[in-house]
Amino acid sequence: MHVHRFERIWLVGSLLLIALFVATVTYGAVGAGYGMVDAEGGQVDGTDPTASENVREPGVYNGSEDGHYDVYVETQRFLFVPGTNEPIRVPANSTVTFHVTSSDVLHGFEVVGTNINTMTVPGQKATVTAEFDEPAEYGIVCNEYCGSGHHTMEGSLQVVPPSEFNETSEVQ
Amino acid sequence: MAHAHDDPTSENRAQSELTAGNRVAFVDQYPTAARVTRLCFGVSFTALLIGAVLGIVQALHRTNVFRGVISSVDYYTVLTGHGVLLALFFTIFFLSGVFSWGVARSLDRDLLSRRFSLFWFGLQLAGATAVALAIFGGFVGEIPFEADVLYTFYAPLQAHPLFYAGLAAWLVGTWLAGADWIRLYVRWRRDNGGERIPLQTFMVLTTTLMWYIATLGVAVEVLVFLLPLSLGLIDSVDPLLTRTLFWYFGHPVVYFWLMPAYFAWYTILPKLAGGRLFSDPLARVVFVLFLILSTPVGFHHQYADPGIAEGFKFVAMTNTMFLLLPSFLTAFTAVASIEYGARQRGGKGYLRWMTALPWSNPAFAGCALAGLMFAAGGFSGIVNAGMNINSLIHNTLWVPGHFHLTVGTASALTMMAISYWLYPQVTGKRLQFYGLAQIQPYVWFIGMALMSNAMHRAGLAGVPRRTAEPQYQQFSFEAVFGSVPEMRLQIAAGALLLTIGALLFVTVMAGTWLAERGRGRLRVDSHLPEPISGVSDSPRVLDNMKLWVVVAVVLVAIAYGFPIYSMLADGAFNPAAPPVPV
Numbered sequence: 001m002h003v004h005r006f007e008r009i010w011l012v013g014s015l016l017l018i019a020l021f022v023a024t025v026t027y028g029a030v031g032a033g034y035g036m037v038d039a040e041g042g043q044v045d046g047t048d049p050t051a052s053e054n055v056r057e058p059g060v061y062n063g064s065e066d067g068h069y070d071v072y073v074e075t076q077r078f079l080f081v082p083g084t085n086e087p088i089r090v091p092a093n094s095t096v097t098f099h100v101t102s103s104d105v106l107h108g109f110e111v112v113g114t115n116i117n118t119m120t121v122p123g124q125k126a127t128v129t130a131e132f133d134e135p136a137e138y139g140i141v142c143n144e145y146c147g148s149g150h151h152t153m154e155g156s157l158q159v160v161p162p163s164e165f166n167e168t169s170e171v172q
Numbered sequence: 173m174a175h176a177h178d179d180p181t182s183e184n185r186a187q188s189e190l191t192a193g194n195r196v197a198f199v200d201q202y203p204t205a206a207r208v209t210r211l212c213f214g215v216s217f218t219a220l221l222i223g224a225v226l227g228i229v230q231a232l233h234r235t236n237v238f239r240g241v242i243s244s245v246d247y248y249t250v251l252t253g254h255g256v257l258l259a260l261f262f263t264i265f266f267l268s269g270v271f272s273w274g275v276a277r278s279l280d281r282d283l284l285s286r287r288f289s290l291f292w293f294g295l296q297l298a299g300a301t302a303v304a305l306a307i308f309g310g311f312v313g314e315i316p317f318e319a320d321v322l323y324t325f326y327a328p329l330q331a332h333p334l335f336y337a338g339l340a341a342w343l344v345g346t347w348l349a350g351a352d353w354i355r356l357y358v359r360w361r362r363d364n365g366g367e368r369i370p371l372q373t374f375m376v377l378t379t380t381l382m383w384y385i386a387t388l389g390v391a392v393e394v395l396v397f398l399l400p401l402s403l404g405l406i407d408s409v410d411p412l413l414t415r416t417l418f419w420y421f422g423h424p425v426v427y428f429w430l431m432p433a434y435f436a437w438y439t440i441l442p443k444l445a446g447g448r449l450f451s452d453p454l455a456r457v458v459f460v461l462f463l464i465l466s467t468p469v470g471f472h473h474q475y476a477d478p479g480i481a482e483g484f485k486f487v488a489m490t491n492t493m494f495l496l497l498p499s500f501l502t503a504f505t506a507v508a509s510i511e512y513g514a515r516q517r518g519g520k521g522y523l524r525w526m527t528a529l530p531w532s533n534p535a536f537a538g539c540a541l542a543g544l545m546f547a548a549g550g551f552s553g554i555v556n557a558g559m560n561i562n563s564l565i566h567n568t569l570w571v572p573g574h575f576h577l578t579v580g581t582a583s584a585l586t587m588m589a590i591s592y593w594l595y596p597q598v599t600g601k602r603l604q605f606y607g608l609a610q611i612q613p614y615v616w617f618i619g620m621a622l623m624s625n626a627m628h629r630a631g632l633a634g635v636p637r638r639t640a641e642p643q644y645q646q647f648s649f650e651a652v653f654g655s656v657p658e659m660r661l662q663i664a665a666g667a668l669l670l671t672i673g674a675l676l677f678v679t680v681m682a683g684t685w686l687a688e689r690g691r692g693r694l695r696v697d698s699h700l701p702e703p704i705s706g707v708s709d710s711p712r713v714l715d716n717m718k719l720w721v722v723v724a725v726v727l728v729a730i731a732y733g734f735p736i737y738s739m740l741a742d743g744a745f746n747p748a749a750p751p752v753p754v
Contacts, residue, residue: 001710002705003451003453004450006508007454010500010504014497021557025558041478046411047748077752106411106415110568117564121479122328122749123411123479124477126478141644143566143567143568144638148244150248150640151244151247151639151642154644154647
């Protein structure tokens with residue numbers, strides 16, 4: 001097959017660029033340790049996630065280690081529970097795993113301005129782990145269309161100084 | 173749209189022979205193919221017009237520039253209409269038309285049966301009409317139709333059965349269209365034993381085979397799950413499974429939008445630029461790569477989904493990155509062919525040759541500007557494909573910002589541009605309102621530059637897509653570049669220009685449709701010059717469609733076999749989610 005010299009140079013350059021893109025993603029996963037949302041959360045009940053063994057009542061829980069927290073969030077048309085009616089509160093300098101489920105249709109769970117961004121699918125539990133170093137206040141937004149009130153589905157996440165966080169009353 | 177000149181008389185055949193220079197106009201040579209192309213274009217452009225009007229309503233609403241037309245609840249009806257009419261009907265009716273032209277032209281024979289061709293066209297139209305009725309019934313409370321499920325119709329959101337039935341009928345229509353092109357090729361093969369497949373037919377065949385593989389997913393989704401669910405025959409579905417079946421189809425469909433544009437850039441654009449195609453073999457390689465790599469990538473739309481192991485996402489990511497290769501090769505070939513054309517026209521220098529190109533020819537200008545924007549869209553797509561950085565922009569306004577450059581410009585603007593060249597040939601009528609056609613590609617380009625850059629930046633700030641009111645009470649978005657009000661203004665202004673662009677295009681087409689035949693020279697003909705590096709340079713194995721289908725199916729089995737098996741292992745309807753009617 002006849003391939004012009006310029007075309008061959010271009011072809012090799014393109015392949016190198018593609019290899020570079022794959023390498024950066026691989027580095028992100030292996031080197032930098034960025035964990036994707038995956039099947040780790042397991043399956044849950046499609047309409048009543050809390051009935052499943054791997055899901056607790058919505059709220060903040062102590063994690064497996066000191067400074068680790070588990071936050072259980074249920075998404076439903078058109079609320080984050082917790083998040084919408086009362087903010088999710090966690091202390092700064094912590095590692096937080098969000099366990100997010102849905103009891104009706106697909107939703108999104110996006111913590112605005114961060115890379116916490118997952119779909120919630122009825123029958124599945126999404127788990128996302130993030131580190132919060134500084135006190136800050138974030139918005140939470142549903143970024144998958146879920147029905148006529150989709151645009152009202154919002155919430156907030158407050159990362160508060162550890163001194164303002166009451167372990168006994170705020171952790172279940 | 174109907175046409176006044178479906179049956180050309182011998183009188184105007186003789187006349188067109190005079191007016192089209194030495195060549196007979198396509199419409200007179202292949203009347204059936206010309207008629208099918210006209211009909212398909214008529215539906216395509218009608219869908220474009222309606223979709224564009226819905227687009228401006230939606231842009232002004234979500235940017236809060238003007239919310240007087242619809243309520244925020246009806247926004248989702250508008251959004252569903254915009255997505256379905258433009259992404260499925262404008263594009264694929266155009267494809268059906270241009271491919272009918274392409275096979276007839278390159279095989280040098282007319283479609284075999286007028287009745288069969290009109291049947292698949294009619295089936296596609298009936299399906300599309302049913303879908304449109306189901307969607308727009310949502311505006312009227314008294315009509316029981318509702319289909320505010322958006323273009324992706326994720327279960328367990330549930331539309332009226334008419335929506336799914338219409339989709340299924342339309343899909344079968346597209347399959348029959350493919351069968352029509354394939355059987356014309358088979359007939360040609362019988363008469364031309366050892367010959368190489370003509371390039372345009374090669375492109376039609378690879379694209380059609382890709383479509384058969386890809387649509388299997390959505391056909392199963394609609395016929396086995398969603399239609400029975402909406403009819404109450406089953407009481408629940410597994411939302412992850414139906415979503416996976418959708419995206420099995422949902423990524424290759426973007427190549428179904430893009431292939432007519434590639435088809436035009438490879439076979440028509442070089443001629444418009446004043447030259448010839450750079451390389452026939454590379455063109456074939458590119459289409460083969462699309463056939464084998466388009467489908468096993470769907471999981472890259474599900475990077476943020478729970479329930480799918482990271483390894484499967486990684487396989488899809490790697491395939492996706494390799495899918496960049498045919499587009500990189502296309503960028504080279506398209507630019508090289510254009511440069512050759514410019515030099516034939518007397519262009520000189522490293523970059524100065526660009527000024528020698530026919531920028532005032534709307535068909536050329538539209539294709540060239542579309543290709544330029546596709547380059548930008550390609551790079552924003554690489555961000556989407558990057559599994560981990562995708563988390564920053566997943567389901568934000570970045571994503572529609574990206575696909576308005578690809579399907580919304582690379583495909584759409586090329587389709588409009590090619591229509592300026594092709595529609596006169598399938599009608600035998602000279603293009604009307606030429607001045608409007610000349611400015612139209614530039615209006616579209618500027619409008620899209622404004623809208624898309626702002627959408628990308630808004631996405632980086634976290635502004636979600638698919639929402640009537642991206643203004644929240646508990647927080648506000650902080651822009652990384654620029655400011656949020658400035659982005660809103662650019663989106664609204666860009667959308668306004670795009671709407672004007674669509675209206676200019678439809679005006680030119682309607683004017684030409686209604687014009688009298690035989691008035692003035694056609695200015696265009698279907699003759700396409702031979703490539704610089706011709707078919708004799710390309711290995712015969714490239715024409716072995718059976719081989720490529722087998723490779724494609726194997727790759728699909730690797731990417732999808734185990735994940736689908738594991739979703740089915742616990743029962744096709746588990747974990748169960750009952751329907752939620754919209």
